[in-house]
Amino acid sequence: MIFKDSTAIVGVGQTRFGKGLDESELELACAAIGSALDDAGIDAAEVDALGSYTMEETPEFEVARNLGLGDITFFSRVNYGGGAGPGAVGQVALAIAAGIAKVGVVWRSRKRADPTSRVWASTPSVIRDHWKWSRPSGLLRPVDEVALLARRYSHHHGDCRDALAQIALQQRRYANANPAAMMRERAMTREDYFAARMVADPLCLFDNCLETDGAVALVLTRADRASDCRRRPVLIHAFSQGLARGHQPMTDYHRTDPFDGSSGVTARNLWRQADFRPHELEVAQIYDAFSPLVLFSLEAYGICRCGEAADFVRSGGLGPSGTLPTNTSGGGLSEAYIHGMNLIAEGVRQLRGDAATPIPGARTCLVTGCDATPNGALLLRAAA
């Protein structure tokens, strides 16, 4: 297989994460990319590939000319919001592995802290896309769409609210140890969680990701070039995207089993490529715009059997000494919500040993995109 371990992430960069940052999205993007290139020890003029999300609003040409990047020979965008991150990285990696490009940058920059910038808040009065089937009934926000699945999950497997609380609390503890996290100074207790206002029952405020201004960028190159870089390279071991047969984004309600969806497609193709198995993972970064997505993903990616994710979480499985330390920077719930790009950056830091909460001996990491949309995932591995 030409792809496996042939490319590496050699640099990560990010801006500060916050609300109401002064910089524009372009300034944030360029700051994060510049920092990632410095981290890698690669000159801007060497960059010849760019990848991002279709929802990214900073165009390639502005990023390229404002940073002094070289001639670009490959650029791609991946659709479906929070499902896109691993795909954006994977497509640039494919271009590098195939010899189309040599040095790639993947970035995401967004200013979402202003409530008026929320995507659902701009729903048109006449809806033409697939949200026409749900939003006119008042199922308006992504959290509402996930809440229907969370309640059904509880119906099958028992009330999962205490497991959702455990996810939120564990990620907050990781964030409390992370100087970059928006919630670094905000402790959360179990009482805080259960006292929080309900948003879409059974999901309360703390089941929702943060709204963040900030940017994250990664630098990729060939594995054989990576050994010359400043940092220990992190290999891209496997990559897949997934769009299940009959899938409908966020409201994937119309297939026989909505819990066997696009993550399952991604997972099967990912593990087909891999030299290690789910139980051999040492750390994971699981897309967490809403806490139930962590439960659903733990099962879809084969870390837990169907219906067992809540027990896995309740037993401390996601903590630093648990079976699979997960979202170790605090994730979208408590570090920052940069559409999952900060999860990928954290996966890289874990495998090269410079994470805020380093997991001892971590050599392999799963990074996933949004369970509820067409998505993707990466398996990362520390270089020998």
Added chain:
Amino acid sequence: MLLPATDTPHEEAFWAGLRDGELRMQHCPNCGRWQFPPLLGCGGCGRAIVWVRVSGRGTIWSVTEIHAPVLPAFAPLVPYLVALVELDESPTLRMVGNVLPAVGDAINSLRLAEVPIGTRVAASIEPLGEGVYWPRWRLAL
């Protein structure tokens, strides 16, 4: 008020059915698949589909109670319930809608505890506005 666009040719039988007080769904005579939302052909085998009137009876597959903040059109109604109803004909026929005690009631008339998963419901086709109709779900005896 949020309305679905209804000027889509391959959905015409669906919207016209609702205007006539009927719930119609796509069925594939080749592979037997029922499907919603409407597609250009069968999502299972790709062949042509036919439209069939369905019973309008179903079961609450899931339900949530929506709290603020929401869009202005729904803000006066919080908290209100939104359900996913599975029609008796097939698990692939699930529709998002509101659950009401009786025809004509407001969408915030019931509390979550009154509508557990598994509750039997029946369609009541009601106007959404501007000539567009949509099933609301009343508790079935």
